[in-house]
Amino acid sequence: MTDTLRIGNITIPKTAALAPMAGVADRAYRLMCRKYGAAMTVSEMVSAKGIVYSDRKTAELCTITEPERPMGIQLFGSEPEFMEKAVDIVLEYCPDFIDINMGCPVPKVVGTGAGSALMKDIDLASAVTASVVKAAGDVPVTVKMRSGWSADSIIAPEFAKAMEDAGAAAVAVHSRTRDQFYSGYADYSVIAAVKQAVKIPVIGSGDVTDLNSCLKMYGETGCDLAMIGRGSYGNPFVFQEIAAHFAGEDYTPPTVEEKMEVMLEHIRLILSLSAKPEEFAMHEARKHAAWYMNGYYGSAKFRGRCYQLETYAQAQALAEEFTSLQRSRGTLC
Ligand SMILES: Cc1cc2nc3c(=O)[nH]c(=O)nc-3n(C[C@H](O)[C@H](O)[C@H](O)COP(=O)(O)O)c2cc1C
Structure with a gap:
């Protein structure tokens, strides 16, 4: 039997989740990955300020269809009051959880103080999380982060602890720094250190592309759930391979x-x-x-x-x- 983990009151198989990917993991993509066994999905990132000021893209980004569940809606923003208002809006779409983006490296996002820029201001990040937790009520709140801003500020363990203290129900860690963007390799020792630092579930992200790398992620970090982004490009089968392994079933790759x-x-x-x-x-x-x-x-x-x-x-x-x-x-x- 496949192990499970709990985020708030949702139960998720401990196989592999689909990572949020703006411009890639849209509804069609999420449906394909869920069909082949992704443990859960997350929306593309949604600007808190954007949806508070204009509802043009809200429905497109936030609508959740049953087969995509369990699914979270990911918000980005750096102002607690906007985040709170945005939560009120996205709750209408009944997400299974709300994820806060504290890992996005792109200048357009960090320039507003959001995404991985929040890793430079742990007090503001805590205030953002606390405001989202308060507004979300019973819906669990997760935080997705990087290892830190740069090689000389690998702060994910203390940062994750602060998010736990602010009420986060789980953290996801992409173990590259902001300065790395997507270059080099994910450093799994950082995820292992986060796992030691908090009691809430830890989701490991970075460089999982197949069953072997997924087992490496679990083995080296002790994380509660592995997450797959780029490794699922044209390859929803990766989730099937991993789910089959944990269910003790045979897997035959597609012709x-x-x-x-x-x-x-x-x-x-x-x-x-x-x-x-x-x-x-x-x-x-x-x-x-x-x-x-x-x-x-x-x-x-x-x-x-x-x-x-x-x-x-x-x-x-x-x-x-x-x-x-x-x-x-x-x-x-
Ligand atoms: C095209 C693309 C878009 C992404 N968009 C988001 C996003 O909207 N929110 C987020 O938290 N992470 C985003 N990420 C980061 C991924 O969720 C993931 O953490 C990262 O790609 C490392 O995992 P991987 O090696 O399995 O791809 C994005 C990554 C890619 C490649």
């Missing part, structure tokens, strides 16, 4: 045909969920199509062609051509 079928299913989902005409919705599907073709003979050329797709029929034809090529080379999976 090329199966991968292409899933790619087309993902594209159909993007098209059906988009309000845009096919040609424009296909723009959103292009990068996903390219990711599903990664790692095969001739991938680079096919990926280039994915970025020219304008219709679903073209995607179908490209998938057929790709499958034939792999078959002619004797590629099995």
Whole structure:
């Protein structure tokens, strides 16, 4: 039987969760990852000030469909009063938890004092968390952070403890510094130190791409849940592989045909969920199509062609051509 963990009163299998990824992990992506066994999902980050001042994108970003659950809505902001107002708005969408982004490294976000900039001001970060916890009532609040701002300020353990004291029900740690952005490797010793520092569940994020790296994350950090971001690009199967392992079940990787079928299913989902005409919705599907073709003979050329797709029929034809090529080379999976 797969172990579980609890965040507030929600129970989550201890397999692997889908990481929040702005511009990538939208509803179609979350649905695909949940279908293949992601333990939970998180929305793309939502600006607290943005939704307080304008409700233009709120429904698109915050609506949760049943199959995406358990799902959290992630807020970013640095002003406790705006965060509180934003919580009132997002609670209408009934999230299973509310996550606060204290890890985003991009200048547009840190320039406003939000995201990983909060790691430079532990008192303000605590006030933000306390205000969200107060406004969220029974809904658990989690905080996603990095190791620290820079190599000379690895403060995640004390920072996580402060968030626990402010009422957080769990913390997620992407163990790179803000200065690293996405370069280098995640330092799992930082997640292990956070695990020692707090009693609440710790979610480990960074460089988990398959079963082996997931087991490494659990083994080296003792974290309560592993989280997968980029390793799920064109690869929702990674969640199936990990869930099968913990359930003691056999796992067979998908064949090329199966991968292409899933790619087309993902594209159909993007098209059906988009309000845009096919040609424009296909723009959103292009990068996903390219990711599903990664790692095969001739991938680079096919990926280039994915970025020219304008219709679903073209995607179908490209998938057929790709499958034939792999078959002619004797590629099995
Ligand atoms: C394209 C992209 C968008 C991301 N957007 C968010 C976000 O909105 N909120 C957040 O907390 N982290 C975000 N992240 C960070 C991921 O959640 C994750 O912590 C990080 O990518 C490390 O995990 P990985 O090595 O499994 O990708 C993003 C990462 C990527 C690559």
